Amino acid sequence: MFTTFAELSTPLVADACVRLGVPLRAAPPGIGAVVPGHRLAGRALPARHYGSVDIFLEAFTAARPGDVLVIDNGGRQDEACVGDLLALEARAAGLAGVVIWGLHRDTPELVEIDLPVFSYGRLAPGPTRLTDREPDALSGARFGSHRVTGEDVVFGDDDGVLFVPADRAEAVLGMARTIGEIEREQARRIRAGESLRRQTSFDDYLTRRAADPGYTFRQHLRRIGGAVEE
Structure with a gap:
């Protein structure tokens, strides 16, 4: 999945979704990589956060190599729910990256760890709350107005994050490649004076x-x- 996406971009994937009639599900504006230039692609591993890291550690027990942890923290701006230890554990579990509907912390350490992490930004305080966990906390995550499950794949780059149904991903990537080839040729012709x-x-x-x-x-x-x- 990542090998194919490495030659593409989220704008191309978005255009391909529109061309094929696949629901267009993008993370809210402002979600970006901690390290500019980081990219990710992989099956979604959803988890809803309730104030404790144990939900993420439990999610890792079902992770497959190349998965992307998709964290629903409700877009909160008053706490950071991912730091260096969680990123290290995610990397050790074979994950391709983490996307957070919320904030991160330990930014210098995340840069050093070099695992793609996408969030709204950085904040020093971690959670001080602990709310009741719902039974389906590991089966689906909200990300903005979208619900993401293990039946989705995640694509992320400097233009943002997209969620695509896994059973349509191959067709979407194929169409994205076709659109990209056309656009590259158009760009070449513009540079040549046409x-x-x-x-x-x-x-x-x-x-x-x-x-x-x-x-x-x-x-x-x-x-x-x-x-x-x-």
């Missing part, structure tokens, strides 16, 4: 739109085989 307007027959589009106001640029791109937006 404008994007010329490549996309933009004058023809304007003429068609004048005759048919319902004719959209997306329809036009489909007709000519271009890729700029979905």
